[in-house]
Structures are given as C-alpha cells and as structure tokens.
Amino acid sequence: MASKQEKIKQRIEDYIRDSGIRQGGKLPPETALAQAFQVSRTTVRGAIQRLENEGKLLVKHGSGTFITRPLPAIPSSLDRLYSIGDMIRSAGLKEDEQLESIKRLDSCPREIAERMELDRHEPVIVLERTRTANGEAVAHSINYIPEQIAEVIMVNGSFTGSLFQNFEYKAGVRIVGAYSEMTVPARTDPHARRLMTSPQAAVLLFKQLHYDELNRQVLYSYDYVRSDIFQFWIRRNR
Incomplete structure (x- = not known):
C-alpha cells in the first residue's frame, strides 16, 4: 500500500501535468500545496524531496521549487x-x-x-x-x-x-x-x-x-x- 508521501508525490506530478507548468516553471509554495491536498506541510516536503531525488524538481532555498526534467541515461x-x-x-x-x-x-x-x-x-x-x-x-x-x-x-x-x-x-x-x-x-x-x-x-x-x-x-x-x-x-x- 502506498504511503501518504507517495500518494502526495503522485498528486503533485498530476498537478504539474494538468496545470501545464513547463520546465523552469515554479511550483506553488508548500503551504499552498498542503492546504490544497489537505495534508501536513511535512508530508508535502517529503513528497517534494522524493521528486527532487528523481530529478523532476529543483529546490532553491529562498527562491522556490522549480520544475525540471531528468536527462535520459x-x-x-x-x-x-x-x-x-x-x-x-x-x-x-x-x-x-x-x-x-x-x-x-x-x-x-x-x-x-x-x-x-x-x-x-x-x-x-x-x-x-x-x-x-x-x-x-x-x-x-x-x-x-x-x-x-x-x-x-x-x-x-x-x-x-x-x-x-x-x-x-x-x-x-x-x-x-x-x-x-x-x-x-x-x-x-x-x-x-x-x-x-x-x-x-x-x-x-x-x-x-x-x-x-x-x-x-x-x-x-x-x-x-x-x-x-x-x-x-x-x-x-x-
């Protein structure tokens, strides 16, 4: 069974796809995502961390979270x-x-x-x-x-x-x-x-x-x- 973080990770990916945010675009703040998904900010932060580890997001402290795309191997x-x-x-x-x-x-x-x-x-x-x-x-x-x-x-x-x-x-x-x-x-x-x-x-x-x-x-x-x-x-x- 998928964990709460894994579910929110998938919802963030769906949000990026459905909203049409392109590479280099900015993700809404963690607080806004937590309210939209009705989960804690900690859960959102963990999901974002997983996406960053996969090369799909880039977190710049003080600037925000940006959409990226991992290069193929x-x-x-x-x-x-x-x-x-x-x-x-x-x-x-x-x-x-x-x-x-x-x-x-x-x-x-x-x-x-x-x-x-x-x-x-x-x-x-x-x-x-x-x-x-x-x-x-x-x-x-x-x-x-x-x-x-x-x-x-x-x-x-x-x-x-x-x-x-x-x-x-x-x-x-x-x-x-x-x-x-x-x-x-x-x-x-x-x-x-x-x-x-x-x-x-x-x-x-x-x-x-x-x-x-x-x-x-x-x-x-x-x-x-x-x-x-x-x-x-x-x-x-x-």
Missing part, C-alpha cells in the same frame, strides 16, 4: 573507447562545451610524466572543458597534451570540437585505445563539485592514458562524469 560499454561527445550525441542529446582554460606548463607533473613516459622538463598544454547535454553540465575534462601535438591542433591559442578528431585530422595521430582507471572522487574535489547540481548527481572519475596506433602515449585525461547520466557496463566471462 547515456549508456556506454566499458570495453569500447568512446569520446564524451560521441556518447552524448548517441543518446540523441545536444552536445556543447564550455572552454574553462588552456594553460602551458613548462614542466610536466610527475604523475603525468611517469604515465606518458615524458621527460619531467617537457612542456605540456593543459586543456580544461565542461561538457553539456541539452544545456546541462554532465562532464568535466582535464587533458594533458604534449606541446608538439597541442600546437598543431589549437588555433590562435584556442580549441573547440572533438579532441579525438583534432588529433587525427590535424596532427595525424589516431587514438585507438586507452588504459582507464575508474574511481570515485572526493566530494570536496572542486572539479567533481561543479557537476553536483542536484542530490542525485554522483560523479565518477576516469583517469585515462590514451595511445595511438604505434602504442605511443599521446594524451592523459582526467574525465569527471555524472553517474546519474552516464551508465557504464562490461561483459564478464567465466
């Missing part, structure tokens, strides 16, 4: 290497990006240098971007690129488009695979926090060493992705 197999842009587009969503920064480091960080077998004094370019799906931030990438490749794929010190395609068509470097380590970043990680836009938005971190057809290490990436949006699987055989 973006599935991907872990045994295949797809770019973030490819995964977003394959789900039928509009992909876009926000360039956060491009920095030149005169010496390569120790961890990156060891993974890519670079000299510590070899300069690298650090490209940082936030990726969006239908206007919502779903991934954040930090890419370490050897300077000799970066200076070919970047135009006037800027960058846009698919990293994989730019590597292949501008630098003649075809990325064919990656060694990927999947971890859960700390909630205090500033790069992860920028993707935690709602209570259900957990984040995964992929540390990825990319290599080309000659097995040369050509790119190292920290890819933060929202686990409520990206779904990964792998087939395991016995």
Whole structure:
C-alpha cells in the first residue's frame, strides 16, 4: 500500500501535468500545496524531496521549487573507447562545451610524466572543458597534451570540437585505445563539485592514458562524469 508521501508525490506530478507548468516553471509554495491536498506541510516536503531525488524538481532555498526534467541515461560499454561527445550525441542529446582554460606548463607533473613516459622538463598544454547535454553540465575534462601535438591542433591559442578528431585530422595521430582507471572522487574535489547540481548527481572519475596506433602515449585525461547520466557496463566471462 502506498504511503501518504507517495500518494502526495503522485498528486503533485498530476498537478504539474494538468496545470501545464513547463520546465523552469515554479511550483506553488508548500503551504499552498498542503492546504490544497489537505495534508501536513511535512508530508508535502517529503513528497517534494522524493521528486527532487528523481530529478523532476529543483529546490532553491529562498527562491522556490522549480520544475525540471531528468536527462535520459547515456549508456556506454566499458570495453569500447568512446569520446564524451560521441556518447552524448548517441543518446540523441545536444552536445556543447564550455572552454574553462588552456594553460602551458613548462614542466610536466610527475604523475603525468611517469604515465606518458615524458621527460619531467617537457612542456605540456593543459586543456580544461565542461561538457553539456541539452544545456546541462554532465562532464568535466582535464587533458594533458604534449606541446608538439597541442600546437598543431589549437588555433590562435584556442580549441573547440572533438579532441579525438583534432588529433587525427590535424596532427595525424589516431587514438585507438586507452588504459582507464575508474574511481570515485572526493566530494570536496572542486572539479567533481561543479557537476553536483542536484542530490542525485554522483560523479565518477576516469583517469585515462590514451595511445595511438604505434602504442605511443599521446594524451592523459582526467574525465569527471555524472553517474546519474552516464551508465557504464562490461561483459564478464567465466
């Protein structure tokens, strides 16, 4: 038997549908909903919390409760290497990006240098971007690129488009695979926090060493992705 909160949750969903409130529209205050449904404000608050956890509402304290719409899941197999842009587009969503920064480091960080077998004094370019799906931030990438490749794929010190395609068509470097380590970043990680836009938005971190057809290490990436949006699987055989 459905609980009182579950019943009110369904009534709120019916109200949103029947009243024609669109995405971004505002829900009436909790007190008004409690009076309309003849229940306590606590029950209404609990129902709203459930809807927020499902990504259907966004509660902004001091501003109100707004209608939102959860993005569909973006599935991907872990045994295949797809770019973030490819995964977003394959789900039928509009992909876009926000360039956060491009920095030149005169010496390569120790961890990156060891993974890519670079000299510590070899300069690298650090490209940082936030990726969006239908206007919502779903991934954040930090890419370490050897300077000799970066200076070919970047135009006037800027960058846009698919990293994989730019590597292949501008630098003649075809990325064919990656060694990927999947971890859960700390909630205090500033790069992860920028993707935690709602209570259900957990984040995964992929540390990825990319290599080309000659097995040369050509790119190292920290890819933060929202686990409520990206779904990964792998087939395991016995």
